[in-house]
Amino acid sequence: MKPAPTLSSAFLHPVGHSLPEPLVALRKQRGTALVDMPLPTRKTENWKYSSKYLKLTDDMAIALPAEGKTGSSLAVPGYKVAFLNGVMIPEASEYPDLDGITIQSFDDLSDEEAADLADRLDNTLDNNAVQMARLNSARFEDGLLIRLSPDAVLDQPLFIVHEVTADASGSAFPRIYVDAGRHSQITLVEEYISSGSEPVMVNTVSEFTLADGANVTSIRLNMEGENVQHIGATGVRQQRSSRFESHSVGFGGPLRRHDLQVRLEGEGAECKLNGVVVTQGKQHYDNHTNIEHVAAHCNSEETYRNIAADQSHAIFNGRIHIHQDAQKSNAEMNNKNLLLSNGAEIDTKPELEIYADDVKCAHGATIGQLDEASLFYLVSRGIARREANVLLTMAFINELVEQIPVAVVRETAQTRLNQFFDQTFEEA
Amino acid sequence: MLSIKNLHASVEDKEILKGINLEIKAGEVHAIMGPNGSGKSTLSQVLAGNEAFEVTSGEITLNGENLLDLETEERAREGIFLAFQYPVEIPGVSNLQFLRTAVNAMRAHRGEPEMNAAEFMKLAKEVSKQVDLDPAFLKRGVNEGFSGGEKKRNEIMQALLLQPKLAILDETDSGLDIDALQVVSNGVNALRAEDRAILMVTHYQRLLNHIVPDYVHVLAGGKIVKSGGRELALELEERGYGWLGIKDEETADSSAN
Numbered sequence: 223m224k225p226a227p228t229l230s231s232a233f234l235h236p237v238g239h240s241l242p243e244p245l246v247a248l249r250k251q252r253g254t255a256l257v258d259m260p261l262p263t264r265k266t267e268n269w270k271y272s273s274k275y276l277k278l279t280d281d282m283a284i285a286l287p288a289e290g291k292t293g294s295s296l297a298v299p300g301y302k303v304a305f306l307n308g309v310m311i312p313e314a315s316e317y318p319d320l321d322g323i324t325i326q327s328f329d330d331l332s333d334e335e336a337a338d339l340a341d342r343l344d345n346t347l348d349n350n351a352v353q354m355a356r357l358n359s360a361r362f363e364d365g366l367l368i369r370l371s372p373d374a375v376l377d378q379p380l381f382i383v384h385e386v387t388a389d390a391s392g393s394a395f396p397r398i399y400v401d402a403g404r405h406s407q408i409t410l411v412e413e414y415i416s417s418g419s420e421p422v423m424v425n426t427v428s429e430f431t432l433a434d435g436a437n438v439t440s441i442r443l444n445m446e447g448e449n450v451q452h453i454g455a456t457g458v459r460q461q462r463s464s465r466f467e468s469h470s471v472g473f474g475g476p477l478r479r480h481d482l483q484v485r486l487e488g489e490g491a492e493c494k495l496n497g498v499v500v501t502q503g504k505q506h507y508d509n510h511t512n513i514e515h516v517a518a519h520c521n522s523e524e525t526y527r528n529i530a531a532d533q534s535h536a537i538f539n540g541r542i543h544i545h546q547d548a549q550k551s552n553a554e555m556n557n558k559n560l561l562l563s564n565g566a567e568i569d570t571k572p573e574l575e576i577y578a579d580d581v582k583c584a585h586g587a588t589i590g591q592l593d594e595a596s597l598f599y600l601v602s603r604g605i606a607r608r609e610a611n612v613l614l615t616m617a618f619i620n621e622l623v624e625q626i627p628v629a630v631v632r633e634t635a636q637t638r639l640n641q642f643f644d645q646t647f648e649e650a
Numbered sequence: 651m652l653s654i655k656n657l658h659a660s661v662e663d664k665e666i667l668k669g670i671n672l673e674i675k676a677g678e679v680h681a682i683m684g685p686n687g688s689g690k691s692t693l694s695q696v697l698a699g700n701e702a703f704e705v706t707s708g709e710i711t712l713n714g715e716n717l718l719d720l721e722t723e724e725r726a727r728e729g730i731f732l733a734f735q736y737p738v739e740i741p742g743v744s745n746l747q748f749l750r751t752a753v754n755a756m757r758a759h760r761g762e763p764e765m766n767a768a769e770f771m772k773l774a775k776e777v778s779k780q781v782d783l784d785p786a787f788l789k790r791g792v793n794e795g796f797s798g799g800e801k802k803r804n805e806i807m808q809a810l811l812l813q814p815k816l817a818i819l820d821e822t823d824s825g826l827d828i829d830a831l832q833v834v835s836n837g838v839n840a841l842r843a844e845d846r847a848i849l850m851v852t853h854y855q856r857l858l859n860h861i862v863p864d865y866v867h868v869l870a871g872g873k874i875v876k877s878g879g880r881e882l883a884l885e886l887e888e889r890g891y892g893w894l895g896i897k898d899e900e901t902a903d904s905s906a907n
Contacts, residue, residue: 596740598698599734599737600748600752601722601726602699602722602731602734603731603812604726604752604812605723605748605751605755606723606755607723609751609755613740613747613748614742617742617743619742620742621742
């Protein structure tokens with residue numbers, strides 16, 4: 223038997239960018255633990271359909287330099303933090319100095335603040351389930367810490383634009399930590415974009431802790447190029463009566479993986495997770511979500527839609543785990559999938575584990591094609607076939623796109639969707 | 651306007667239409683009656699261009715143009731409109747978006763400028779009143795959650811918006827209570843015009859009390875077995891189909907085999 227492949231030691235090189243000592247120490251400790259880390263294979267259950275798309279070469283181990291120009295596909299109207307290859311660029315960032323809200327790059331933390339953060343990093347993620355997140359902890363060069371004091375409200379969405387410049391092979395390790403105090407509120411947009419065409423890897427970790435009554439909306443827009451392997455993880459821990467909303471819109475690539483883990487730890491906490499994935503050509507996209515109902519009286523609502531064209535491959539794996547004490551849990555998960563070509567593949571797997579006896583838990587998953595009767599109805603009214611295809615495909619995801627609470631994100635997604643339609647549906 | 655000559659059509663290799671001949675002139679209203687399984691709906695679908703039905707021989711022309719050479723959407727733009735017996739529900743596409751896209755497709759075909767959202771909204775509200783539909787329905791998904799009667803009224807509303815040359819009404823009366831039948835009939839009568847023809851396909855005579863046809867044809871076993879005026883429908887109501895040698899629906903079904 224062939225030995226299982228392990229992470230090349232090239233990826234464990236020391237990093238260049240300076241950080242406060244406690245974070246350097248954390249990185250080093252995490253790096254040591256990664257020696258001989260097995261890479262996911264077809265036999266790794268949560269990478270079953272995706273391991274074949276993961277292609278890490280030694281020249282991708284190099285940290286991409288944090289210099290060059292930054293741009294964004296979002297004409298960002300308000301607060302913005304720009305990251306280039308995982309390092310914050312203050313000159314391209316613009317955000318307010320508001321009472322009760324601190325937004326800092328890891329670089330700017332005092333040793334005391336950094337020590338406090340080092341204690342908290344990784345605590346939202348089950349690292350056994352999200353192996354690749356460990357690599358981010360060993361390699362992040364910078365990051366963004368957002369702290370909201372009790373009752374603090376950010377009055378506009380904050381855009382975090384993560385750009386990688388793939389002018390040479392390498393990697394970037396964006397990192398975010400959001401600490402939302404009691405009854406605080408924030409809407410955060412993470413946009414992932416790229417320039418250049420060399421093969422690169424982006425390995426992200428975003429963590430959110432929500433104290434009692436906190437209200438966090440997280441929007442994730444993945445629009446990186448065909449040369450970017452993206453492996454991201456988001457971890458969320460929610461205390462009593464907090465609310466977390468996630469809206470993700472992702473376009474495929476050579477490898478796209480996002481793990482979203484939510485722990486409902488305080489009674490009355492609720493989360494809503496929406497996701498749209500669109501793949502074409504030979505693209506891939508894999509969403510793995512995990513909702514842990516730890517406390518009683520929590521609600522979770524999850525809706526994901528995949529659209530796969532050409533020979534592309536989309537994967538959804540949604541796990542809901544209702545712990546023994548989580549009585550009166552209410553969990554709903556729905557995943558619908560649309561295949562636009564015979565060569566496309568979609569794999570969907572709902573996983574429910576329920577250990578409490580008084581819960582409401584519903585799930586549904588479907589895979590289908592565009593409905594012929596609906597198409598005929600539309601074209602019988604003189605609507606061009608291409609337009610009818612677009613209307614029906616949009617209809618499949620409209621409900622989710624319309625729920626994204628930031629107009630510029632909806633518009634950006636729509637523009638990219640229109641390109642997808644142009645490439646997928648021929649003119650008559 | 652519409653000329654059908656010796657039309658044969660099959661679905662899944664089963665011949666349903668076995669030589670239909672029909673001439674419809676502008677301004678005329680024709681009714682096609684017949685038992686279930688006689689081929690009435692097949693004729694409607696073939697005229698609209700449903701690819702599930704294969705035309706094996708014969709010809710159809712609209713104002714001299716060969717309809718069979720045209721795709722469904724091209725036929726619609728040339729003026730063919732089919733009011734469906736079972737309109738589909740399309741959640742996620744709003745009625746407003748659907749109707750405006752359709753109207754603008756027609757306008758583009760005629761070389762007219764697009765209607766903007768505000769202009770169209772005004773027009774759509776007016777027309778929805780004509781068929782007694784609450785304009786709030788415009789914001790809902792296409793036919794989504796509509797009652798049977800609302801769906802039929804939506805079909806007629808589309809005909810009023812699209813102003814076709816030939817409107818084909820497939821069992822438009824089915825599933826309607828008497829009030830809805832009156833509303834739908836008023837809508838259809840509003841469509842009657844010198845330059846437009848209407849082809850009604852119906853199982854029952856009662857629609858013809860509200861929309862009085864110029865000609866009535868009886869379709870059985872995939873052929874038109876009798877044609878006449880308005881009085882033929884009344885005779886069918888009184889005597890059934892038996893006197894034409896069509897015993898009952900089952901017989902008609904098996905004769906189509």
